Amino acid sequence: MAEENLEKNSEQKNPNSNFTGFFLLLVLIASFFLLIGVWYWWQKTTRTINERRFEPVFVSTTTVLPSLSPITERETSDDQTTEIEKDLNELNLPSLDQEFKEIDQDLNSL
């Protein structure tokens, strides 16, 4: 009689234990994704900080002398559009077919 009661009790508890298991599994999965997310965000943030380690800080306006030297003027001349255009036009890509010439000659002699 006592055994029967125990069996009945355990049967009644089963749905609850299933639900607790489901709940734990869901919490575990969610925590896992959350941890991965935090880790990924952390990696991204530290990488950005590393990449910007040489980022200059603008010197305070009070400490900077606004006087212009002829040297700085000369330094800025490389950003004239005519100069840039000239350099861009000189930027040619190598001919791929020309580069394959030797290989093709060898292949033809096979």
Add this chain to the structure above:
Amino acid sequence: MKKRVVIFSIVSLILATSCFALPTSSPSGLKGMLERVRQRSTVFQREFEQNRGEIKKIIEQNQVELRNRIKNKREELKSKIEQLRERLKNQLRERIKNEVKEKIVDRVYQRINELNERMTNRYLNVLEKLEKILERIESRTAKAKLNNLDVSKVEEAINEAKVAIFKAKEAVKNQAEKIYQPPEITDDKTLKIKIGNLRQQLHNDLKSVESLVKQAREAVRKALVLLAQLNRVDEFEVPEITPTPQPTS
């Protein structure tokens, strides 16, 4: 209770996945002159030049880092390529038995690997020059912006060019780290076709990298054309004290 669990799980998942989608300022993570100018209401010429110098330094440093990474990877691959070459030589010795053809196939395989290295180096050279040219375009654009010119279209083109250069660099890096597996040599009849296929594979790969490099060059050219269309853009310099740049719509 069950409802709460489900809601909690969904919220956690959304939080976690949102971390993966954090925005970045530019593909390389480098803050250009326009971004720096945007944060300031006044800029002195000396500060401007100082910042340009720093940006140039970062660009050069990133370029050296990428070159070293590729160089190290290629050093690692050299022994693997040598192993594959030895395997090919053995197959040729066993199955072709023609010394002249053996030498030609071996030479072609060697040239394929050398050509890949040479071409990726050249593409990288072009992209490095494009990056420097784009920095100059950005500098001129920042000067125009500090003089209250509407440079929104140029800014957009500069950002597109940055993305194009970044994509092309990634492609060059992947191509430089590629190993071309020699084909399985079975007989004399199929030898030429098989080696020809390997040659074609390299050609196709380099063609697609070349296409990305060309796209990057065109993107830089577009930014330059839009910049040159601004009225008397070359005459502007950084004023001693500049007014606050007007927000672009």
